[in-house]
Amino acid sequence: MPDVNAVLEKADGNLDAGIERLFELIRIPSISTDPAHAGDCHRAGEWLVQELRSLGFDADLRETTGHPMVVAHHAGAAPDAPHALFYGHYDVQPVDPLELWETDPFMPELRTGATGRKVVTGRGSADDKGQLMTFVEACRAYKEAEGGLPCRVTILFEGEEESGSPSLKPFLDANAEELKADFAMVCDTNMWDADTPALSAGLRGLVGEEITVTAADRDLHSGYFGGAAANPIHVLAKVLADLHDETGRITVPGFYDGVEETPDDVKASWTALGKSDADFLGEVGLSKPSGETGRSALELTWARPTAEVNGIHGGYTGEGFKTVIAAEASAKVSFRLVGTQDPVAVRASFREFVEARIPDDCSVRFSKHGGSGAIQLPYDSPLLTKAKEALSDEWPNPAVMIGMGGSIPIVGDFQKKLGMDSLLVGFGLSDDRIHSPNEKYELTSFQRGIRSWIRILHALA
Amino acid sequence: MPDVNAVLEKADGNLDAGIERLFELIRIPSISTDPAHAGDCHRAGEWLVQELRSLGFDADLRETTGHPMVVAHHAGAAPDAPHALFYGHYDVQPVDPLELWETDPFMPELRTGATGRKVVTGRGSADDKGQLMTFVEACRAYKEAEGGLPCRVTILFEGEEESGSPSLKPFLDANAEELKADFAMVCDTNMWDADTPALSAGLRGLVGEEITVTAADRDLHSGYFGGAAANPIHVLAKVLADLHDETGRITVPGFYDGVEETPDDVKASWTALGKSDADFLGEVGLSKPSGETGRSALELTWARPTAEVNGIHGGYTGEGFKTVIAAEASAKVSFRLVGTQDPVAVRASFREFVEARIPDDCSVRFSKHGGSGAIQLPYDSPLLTKAKEALSDEWPNPAVMIGMGGSIPIVGDFQKKLGMDSLLVGFGLSDDRIHSPNEKYELTSFQRGIRSWIRILHALA
CATH class of the missing domain: 3.30.70.360 (Alpha-Beta Plaits)
Incomplete structure (x- = not known):
């Protein structure tokens, strides 16, 4: 087994350079829904291919009828090491209304945020460039500390997640053998709070x-x-x-x-999280759930x-x-x-x-x-259990199992087309303003996110 | 009494030059609701001042807090000649969606229209530049044929009609003595059809x-x-x-x-006009009235x-x-x-x-x-009766009394502030596409409109 502490130390030593690499990626305005930015989407994919090749991945840009896919492969430490497919997306949302941004959405900065913590600013800083780079940087730390990865890893980055992923299903169909792994890892979700990592067991469809x-x-x-x-x-x-x-x-x-109605014990575990409707909605200037009456904000966004x-x-x-x-x-x-x-x-x-x-x-x-369609993962799978322990080692608070209101259609496709469960782990925060002006990603999310993937790969190897 | 036939002949001889003058005015993009066009509004007012001065009017541009007013005075043939206040507006609606225009909205052309008749194209060709120029050209014909006008005439052109006329009431208050006349004449309304002139007895408020x-x-x-x-x-x-x-x-x-409910005899006179709901709405691709059930399209647009x-x-x-x-x-x-x-x-x-x-x-x-508020004029006033006869002399069919769905707030102000009734006569057609792409004004509207004002001034003198 590799020495996980040496890998973690290497990751911390790489942090400043890693931030600069993330900045480079954010500076490419890869807005997938706007045809005027097709060239930028291509450029973002190409940047990732070069980055992954420098880490020893066999990486390529694969053209589609829309924006291209990035596909990369890396062997594991042993022939029988588990095989993980890591998914992220390099495309971003539009930036309007531009006049509400305090910084240029495509000129990222390292700033002190509203809560006093350091943040990376810019469109895509959280969704999903910052998130996917946590995994890339985790691979870099393994490569530099250990000379390779503990698991066999396939990477799939798409460029159409923010515009409905029209090319994804055909691509999975055409490349099912190449992409199939033991499980998938998707980094496009949030923490429970800044100190508490979360694993998502359910995702709404769209x-x-x-x-x-x-x-x-x-x-x-x-x-x-x-x-x-x-x-x-x-x-x-x-x-x-x-x-x-x-x-x-x-x-x-x-x-x-x-x-179906959410089971009472699941609802009880959500209540135990201690986040009232006023807490949840107060972050965005609201106070009362406006959807189906008689249900909590968490239930409304996670399970309705x-x-x-x-x-x-x-x-x-x-x-x-x-x-x-x-x-x-x-x-x-x-x-x-x-x-x-x-x-x-x-x-x-x-x-x-x-x-x-x-x-x-x-x-x-x-x-x-x-x-x-929606997706619901079993709460007690070994994949979730091991990852939960690894996350709990890294962060101040133990990891929690939550629901997710957003839709990540790829997770359903991984299950239907490739027979894989997905590990949904992400380091975003609910105040990251994704899809809104002044999107940011916490520096802690980036640093501990990298360290979390190092620990998860170690635990699953 | 002047020889009206000589004046009418002079008007016909002036027609080509009059069209060119109208083109000059249309070429000024005086969109009042858009602050970017404030300079153009000013330019349109100035153009009219010069035009009226060339006809012997004592004309000035009067600044307001918005776009300026054009005010002009001309004596009548005799000291006791009646005094008419003529009103129009030199501002126009925005032109979006621009891509639906077949011609440049501010580069007018004389074209053969869809019905085979000649039309003047461009934003404002009908609303209201073409209409107000019928009166200016009528004055020109009198001036050139007779050396002066049969009535005393005051002209008021505003530049904010398409954006709610914010400066108009204060201007009327401040200049009531100067602007008060025996009656007003407003040229911003439609004919009944291409052969049948109309006088409007009612106007909706807004x-x-x-x-x-x-x-x-x-x-x-x-x-x-x-x-x-x-x-x-x-x-x-x-x-x-x-x-x-x-x-x-x-x-x-x-x-x-x-x-109040419209009197039965008035509704009967509208029914007698022979325009079915399908006729009225068919011109714009519709077939059935969508408003209050059980009422005709004419009643819905004229009286509801x-x-x-x-x-x-x-x-x-x-x-x-x-x-x-x-x-x-x-x-x-x-x-x-x-x-x-x-x-x-x-x-x-x-x-x-x-x-x-x-x-x-x-x-x-x-x-x-x-x-x-709305306004309703008595159907049997001498003003309406004389004008109706004059119009009936000019056009193929006798003039009809109709309602008007649009709002011309000035008419209410003339009544309330200056105690004047207004003669609402205009030569637009319902397919002129005012406020829409491809606005046009029939050449016949322009030519016979000029001749109609010559006859009306003659009848009222």
Whole structure:
């Protein structure tokens, strides 16, 4: 067995250089949803290939119909060492509204954050460039301290996670043999708090739909036509208002098929975490859960499905006023799924729900964005148990098992297509402002994250 | 009495040069709602001052806190000639979406339109630059044929009509003595059809409100917070969906105070015009009235109040998808008023209506845009009767008395502040696409419009 302490020391000695490497990656504005940044996505992938080659990985950039994949392989210390597939994504969210950023989103800085702790600033600092680099730096420390890795490692970095991962399933299908490992490790999740690491046993699925309601064949003057002409914003508002009933329950027929109540003992363990609704929501300026009544914020975000309007647009929205009846109005709607809710059935039922509310003289068209079911891992698997111990050795507090409200569709695909369970470990914090202006990643997350992977690889080897 | 036929001949001879003058005015992009075009608004006013001075008017540009007024005076043929105040506006609507224009909105052309008739293209060609120039060109023909005007004429052109006319009331108050005349003439309305001129006896009022709903103190990730955090788009959609009941009636308390049913004989005269709902709405790709059930499209747009959402915006609306819960969402809402509906009361009741629907953790702020009551002129006034005869002499079909769905707040101000009735005569057509891409003005509207004012001035002198 390698000497884990020597590897940990090597990692600490590499920290300053590791931060500079992370900065290099953040400086590449790899916004996957914006076609104008396709070249930057390519550049980010290429940067990672070079980085992994320098660590002895057999690494390549693999083209897709979208942004390329990074695939890299490294042998383990022994022929029978376990084989881990590590997954992360090098693409990032858009940065608007840009005027709310206190630093340039693509010029990272090491700053003292609001809580007095050091943070790395920038878009992707947490989601997911900072997170994936914890693993790369862990590999570097092993390489430099021990000359190699204790486990056999395959790495898969994609560049379309923030835009629905359209190329991922075809890529997994086409490269199943190459990518299959004993288990997967995914680093795109949060800690419980700054001192307490967490393992996620469940992940919500996601269905995205863009709906566009059209009425007249042009924008109309609201004086000449108002009162007689159909207004697509009114139609859209009615559809969206109908999505929830007065108890916050989603009204799309059949939506709750496959949703089971969370077992009482699981709910009790969440209550024991001691985070009240006011604590959870207070971090973002809110105080009361707004979803299904009678459920805690943790249950609502970890174990209940949702329907959220992520964007809406129609008519004149510039400065001043324009008395216009718009020709069309559109909204982006996403559903978070739990249990065995079927993304295909949810999408179909939602489309019927909308179509039933489109009056004469109006029409609707739909555009599909992503679709993946939820996933639930067993709480007592050996993989989770060993990783939990390794994490508990590194951090001030023992690791806790939590739920996860976000969707990481890859985890479902790993299970369905490659038969692998996934270890969901991440070092983000809930105030990292991912997807928002002023995203940051704690320096502690980065440093102890690297050390955590060193310990986990050691424990699993 | 001057020889009206000589004046009409002079006008016809001037037509080509008059079109070129109109082009010059359209080429000035005087978009009043956009601060970036303030200089252009000033330039349009200055252009009109020079034009009127060349016709012997005592004309000036008068600064306001917004865009300037054009005020001009010309004596009549006799000391006791009636005194008319002519009103128009030189500002125009924004041009977005620009990509839908077939011509440059500020590079007017004389083209053959969809119906085979010649049209002038460009933003403002109809609303209101083409219309106000019919009167200016009528004055030119009188000046050149007769050496002067048959009536005493004061001209008032404003530059803020498309953005709520904030400077107009203070300007009327401050210059009441100078602007007061025997009656006003306003050229900002439509013909009944291409062969049938119309006089408008009623005008709807207008109240505009922008509402912004806020929730969390930042944009949130819909995975981490979805289901527990308030979504301001949902709140806004509910408010807007609640504005109308299932019969299309507006639900704001007290909204219908001051709204009277249209007399049966008036409704019968509208039915006699022979324009079905399908005719009215078919011009814009619609077929059925969508407002209060059981009323015709003409009644809905001429004699009933409305609530219309003119714009809505919230969350991510760019390409692709962003799983965000927005921090705020906003909508621009306007009400068209009839009868004696009080704009102040309507605004206050609407704000209460909205506030009652804002849940815990959310707040709302309001921004006021314009506010004016409706106006109704007597159908049998001598002013209307003489003008109706003059119009009937010029056009293929006799003139008709109609209602008007749009709002021209100045007409109410003329009545309230200066004690003047207004003659509402205009030569626009319902397919002129005002406020929309590809606005145009029929060459016939321009030519016969000029000739119509010559006849009206002659009849009133």
